[in-house]
Amino acid sequence: MPILRKLEISNFRGIQALSWKPSPGINALIGPGDSCKSTILDAIDWCLGARRSLPVGESDFFLLDTTKAITxxxxxxxxxxxxxxxxxxxxxxxGFNLADGTIHDEPGLGLDVVLQLALRIEQDLEPQWYVLPRSSSTDLPIESLPRLPWSHRQLLSPSRIGSNSSHNLSWRRDSALAKLSSEEVSASDVLADALRNASSLSDLTSRMR
Incomplete structure (x- = not known):
C-alpha cells in the first residue's frame, strides 16, 4: 500500500507554505478550529485523489491572491x-531516505523508491496534475511532464473514512479495509466456509452421542 513520505503545500487556502514529513505509522493532526487541519487533508485528497476535475474557486488561494499558484x-x-x-x-x-527524510534524484541502496506527484492551479483555475521531474529537469514545461493514467491514480487514491464510513468500514470494493488487506475478501466464500465448518461440527457431535 502506498505511503505518503512528504507533503509540500504552497498558497492553498490558509496555508502559505508547509513542508511535512509524516512519521511512520499513525499520524494525528491536532489543533484548534480553523488551524488548517482539514486543509492539509484536502491537499492530500486533491493531489492524489482519483479525480478528473476540482471545484476550484478564488477562495482556495492564500489571501485570495490568484497571482500566486497553488502548488x-x-x-x-x-x-x-x-x-x-x-x-x-x-x-x-x-529515492527517499527514511532516516533523515531527504529526497535523492535517483533510487539507491537503502532508499525507498518514490514518485513525486504534483498539482498546480493558476489564475485560470484549471488544475494540472503531473509527475515531478528530477532536479536536473525542473525547467521542463508542465505540458511535457507525464500524467498518471486512471488505473495508476486509483492505486494512489486515499480514502477518507469520515466522509464515507459505511463504505470504508466494510469489505467492499475500493473500501479502506479492502485496500489495507493484501487478500481479496469474498463474503460468499466466508459464508460457505462457515457452513462447511458448522456441518462438520454437527456430524462430529452426532457420532460422539
Missing part, C-alpha cells in the same frame, strides 16, 4: 510494481 507536491513511497515501471516512470523515480 501541492506529494512524495509517495512503498509503491506498487506498476508505479515503479522503468519504461513509464524510469526518469522520474527517486
Amino acid at each position: 501541492i507536491i506529494a512524495t509517495v513511497g512503498h509503491l506498487a510494481d506498476e508505479l515503479k515501471s522503468l519504461s513509464r516512470y524510469g526518469e522520474y523515480l527517486k
Whole structure:
C-alpha cells in the first residue's frame, strides 16, 4: 500500500507554505478550529485523489491572491510494481531516505523508491496534475511532464473514512479495509466456509452421542 513520505503545500487556502514529513505509522493532526487541519487533508485528497476535475474557486488561494499558484507536491513511497515501471516512470523515480527524510534524484541502496506527484492551479483555475521531474529537469514545461493514467491514480487514491464510513468500514470494493488487506475478501466464500465448518461440527457431535 502506498505511503505518503512528504507533503509540500504552497498558497492553498490558509496555508502559505508547509513542508511535512509524516512519521511512520499513525499520524494525528491536532489543533484548534480553523488551524488548517482539514486543509492539509484536502491537499492530500486533491493531489492524489482519483479525480478528473476540482471545484476550484478564488477562495482556495492564500489571501485570495490568484497571482500566486497553488502548488501541492506529494512524495509517495512503498509503491506498487506498476508505479515503479522503468519504461513509464524510469526518469522520474527517486529515492527517499527514511532516516533523515531527504529526497535523492535517483533510487539507491537503502532508499525507498518514490514518485513525486504534483498539482498546480493558476489564475485560470484549471488544475494540472503531473509527475515531478528530477532536479536536473525542473525547467521542463508542465505540458511535457507525464500524467498518471486512471488505473495508476486509483492505486494512489486515499480514502477518507469520515466522509464515507459505511463504505470504508466494510469489505467492499475500493473500501479502506479492502485496500489495507493484501487478500481479496469474498463474503460468499466466508459464508460457505462457515457452513462447511458448522456441518462438520454437527456430524462430529452426532457420532460422539
